[in-house]
Amino acid sequence: MSFVRYHIRHDTRYEYDQPVGESRQMLRLTPRELPWQHCLSHRLAVDPQPTRSNDFVDDFGNKVRTLHLQRDHDALVIRAESWVEVTPREWPELNKGLNWERVRSTLAYQAGKRFPPELLEANRFLFESRHVRVKREFAEYAHDCFPEGEAMLVGVERLMNRIFDEFTFDPEATTVSTPVTEVFEKRRGVCQDFAHFMLSCLRSIGLAGRYMSGYLLTRPPAGKPRLIGADATHAWVAVYCPESGWIDFDPTNNVKPDMEHITLGWGRDFADVSPLRGVLLGGGSHDPEIKVTVVPEGEFDEVYAEVEDAPAWLPGLSPEPEDD
Structure with missing residues (x-):
């Protein structure tokens, strides 16, 4: 069966006018498991580190991660990275x-x-x-x-x-x-x-x-x-x-x-099903900066060749790039 593998990087950054004393965030950034879609790997990086986090499945079957930050911060950065394999769907007439x-x-x-x-x-x-x-x-x-x-x-x-x-x-x-x-x-x-x-x-x-x-x-x-x-x-x-x-x-x-x-x-x-939603104490006015990158497996090396914070290659997906 033919398939395509993608690397997805979803970056969200908040810069606050005033310090935030406490923040609660709800993330829906994990790709679903479907007959035609398989999430090979998923990882999340958050700065600053949350005091607590929890995972659950909502009423619609979506995976949700909650974050609770309890110390002052003037910025919040969340990066979700996933490798996903997609196969053709069967369409009815x-x-x-x-x-x-x-x-x-x-x-x-x-x-x-x-x-x-x-x-x-x-x-x-x-x-x-x-x-x-x-x-x-x-x-x-x-x-x-x-x-x-x-x-x-x-x-x-x-x-x-x-x-x-x-x-x-x-x-x-x-x-x-x-x-x-x-x-x-x-x-x-x-x-x-x-x-x-x-x-x-x-x-x-x-x-x-x-x-x-x-x-x-x-x-x-x-x-x-x-x-x-x-x-x-x-x-x-x-x-x-x-x-x-x-x-x-x-x-x-x-x-x-x-x-x-x-x-x-x-x-x-x-x-x-908002990918990211939260409430906070403080912060003043703020708008998120969101950057998404969807890269087919065959273009991964080329796209991230000269990027300092390039994502790690998923072991076993295909040969890792050789060092120069």
């Missing part, structure tokens, strides 16, 4: 599945109806959440993509196509707190906005959709080297199909995720 009305009926609550575990899990993703709204205008937008009797996955793909065609990627148009209704009005935003909007459309017509958080391999311009820290976290959606389980769609890039998407985790929206 989009036009051979249940029509969307049948799926909606299967998911809908009925008194006395017994739901198997997989349907109970999917039901968690039918309703409004902090960043996803269920509204008539979203249903009307989606219905143009779901004519009567349409196979559900064909309609989902058509909705993804429409969002890609009608919305403009614009990092300056929104912030993390911009309401999805405003995104719809402006038709501009980033991957997080497009995922929230697509989920709003799907849930507004009674389909179950979850927010996917992870990374996407980006390609540098022709003739230019891959730059360290030039990547970012990425967001897309997954839709529940009773016959096939959860199927991913990426409205930002108009693709069905496969070998170049690395999954960190999922939730109802961004608030459930």
